[in-house]
Amino acid sequence: MSELAIRFAKANGARFVEELKALLRIPSVSTAPEHVDDVRKAAEFVAEGLRAAGLENVRLIETSTAERTGHPLVYADWLHLEGKPTVLLYGHYDVQPAEPLDEWKSPPFEPTERDGNIYARGAVDDKGQMWMHVKALESLMKNGGLPVNVRVIVEGEEEVGGEGIATFVREHGDQLKADAALVSDTEMFAPELPTLCVGLRGMIYTELEVKGAATDLHSGMYGGAAPNPFVALAQIIAKLKDEDGHISIPGFYDGIEVPTAEELAAWKTLPFNEEEYRSHEVGSTELTGESQYSVLERTWSRPTMDVHGMPGGFIGAGAKTVIPAKAMAKISFRLVPGMKPEATFAKYKAFVESIAPKGTQVNVRMIHSGEPIVVSTDNVYIRAAKAAMGEVFGKETVFVRGGGSIPIVGDFVRELGIPTVMMGFGLPDDNLHAPNEKFHLANFHRGIESIVRFLGKVGA
Ligand code: BES
Numbered sequence: 001m002s003e004l005a006i007r008f009a010k011a012n013g014a015r016f017v018e019e020l021k022a023l024l025r026i027p028s029v030s031t032a033p034e035h036v037d038d039v040r041k042a043a044e045f046v047a048e049g050l051r052a053a054g055l056e057n058v059r060l061i062e063t064s065t066a067e068r069t070g071h072p073l074v075y076a077d078w079l080h081l082e083g084k085p086t087v088l089l090y091g092h093y094d095v096q097p098a099e100p101l102d103e104w105k106s107p108p109f110e111p112t113e114r115d116g117n118i119y120a121r122g123a124v125d126d127k128g129q130m131w132m133h134v135k136a137l138e139s140l141m142k143n144g145g146l147p148v149n150v151r152v153i154v155e156g157e158e159e160v161g162g163e164g165i166a167t168f169v170r171e172h173g174d175q176l177k178a179d180a181a182l183v184s185d186t187e188m189f190a191p192e193l194p195t196l197c198v199g200l201r202g203m204i205y206t207e208l209e210v211k212g213a214a215t216d217l218h219s220g221m222y223g224g225a226a227p228n229p230f231v232a233l234a235q236i237i238a239k240l241k242d243e244d245g246h247i248s249i250p251g252f253y254d255g256i257e258v259p260t261a262e263e264l265a266a267w268k269t270l271p272f273n274e275e276e277y278r279s280h281e282v283g284s285t286e287l288t289g290e291s292q293y294s295v296l297e298r299t300w301s302r303p304t305m306d307v308h309g310m311p312g313g314f315i316g317a318g319a320k321t322v323i324p325a326k327a328m329a330k331i332s333f334r335l336v337p338g339m340k341p342e343a344t345f346a347k348y349k350a351f352v353e354s355i356a357p358k359g360t361q362v363n364v365r366m367i368h369s370g371e372p373i374v375v376s377t378d379n380v381y382i383r384a385a386k387a388a389m390g391e392v393f394g395k396e397t398v399f400v401r402g403g404g405s406i407p408i409v410g411d412f413v414r415e416l417g418i419p420t421v422m423m424g425f426g427l428p429d430d431n432l433h434a435p436n437e438k439f440h441l442a443n444f445h446r447g448i449e450s451i452v453r454f455l456g457k458v459g460a
């Protein structure tokens with residue numbers, strides 16, 4: 001069955017890529033109110049793909065409530081093999097904003113092939129990887145049928161915290177009842193190296209607002225006597241993290257769990273070249289952060305803080321001499337096992353309030369959050385995934401963690417209580433969230449084959 005499906009996927013590979021391009025042309029930016037209709041179009045496109053693949057009960061599930069406007073979930077299933085396991089396939093069809101647009105070599109929503117890659121916003125994160133799931137299912141359905149039962153859930157709010165799917169899992173978890181989940185939204189450690197991701201960092205994403213004077217002021221008339229909220233913001237931020245990357249919030253590191261000695265030893269055997277990482281991926285003159293930890297520990301198993309932008313004040317061309325009445329910073333923290341989003345937020349808020357410079361009022365607001373997760377590797381699903389990927393790439397599969405967050409994975413493990421396999425096909429230089437995002441097309445095709453083989457092994 002698998003062999004026929006794999007042959008079908010190869011014969012239809014070019015069509016699969018053309019379909020993916022059509023999906024990539026839809027600018028489903030979940031954070032942008034002006035794109036709500038596009039986000040829905042992408043949801044309908046995915047639903048149509050699942051119908052065409054032969055799945056059943058395909059429908060959009062609305063996530064809007066009186067309090068919030070949400071983007072729809074796409075659901076489908078095929079549950080006809082009594083006694084066989086059920087696999088829940090997860091992906092997301094929403095994307096991050098494409099800005100800054102002038103940094104793109106080809107426009108973000110006009111997918112373009114260059115050197116064996118497809119360039120577009122969402123190419124690898126996560127439309128391309130989600131489409132591999134749909135095409136693996138189609139290849140199996142049209143060649144003897146699925147070897148397991150499946151449910152598919154695709155969300156349109158992953159990039160904005162995934163509140164809709166989290167509520168759905170909490171309230172209607174029974175509708176996603178499965179034995180294991182398969183997620184393709186992570187990366188391979190290196191090109192040609194089959195990789196399973198077994199841990200993700202959690203996060204809290206916040207806005208910190210500082211208010212000073214009652215209104216904007218002439219900086220010549222009042223400068224020297226009136227509080228400046230941007231300066232205050234800079235002072236607060238400088239106190240959150242010291243020069244060695246250590247977070248200064250009291251109690252911030254309390255209770256964090258360290259990786260096992262085996263896991264740390266395994267990370268040391270990964271093909272990692274710090275100098276190459278610095279020059280090729282990061283492109284800075286030096287790496288920063290906690291010097292007593294390796295780069296992999298710093299990005300996978302240590303919490304951190306980042307500032308994403310500081311809206312407010314005068315940012316137009318030219319000069320304006322003003323003391324703004326208020327300033328804002330978008331600040332997030334990545335969390336590791338042992339940390340709780342609410343508790344971390346409370347410590348951060350209390351600390352910021354305690355250090356607010358004279359004459360300013362601070363207001364901290366949480367936009368979204370997600371829990372950290374480390375999954376067990378001791379189950380048949382991980383073993384099947386390891387074998388499937390290993391066969392396709394002709395190499396031993398490695399286990400890594402990811403520094404990013406996929407909030408719903410924690411809920412799959414904790415709420416649904418199912419083992420989760422994170423089988424990703426991105427590459428370290430795929431430019432997720434950045435200009436010139438790409439997906440290596442060979443990995444798109446190998447991803448489909450890996451998923452076909454994985455489902456075959458789970459059903460055997
Ligand atoms: N696919 C990524 C997460 C990821 C990337 C995990 C690389 C592991 C390796 C996901 O789409 C993402 O970007 N998530 C956001 C989550 C947030 C907005 C709640 C993130 O990590 O910033």
Ligand code: MN
Pocket residue numbers: 092125126158185
């Ligand atoms: Mn993603």
Ligand code: MN
Pocket residue numbers: 096125159432433
């Ligand atoms: Mn993302």
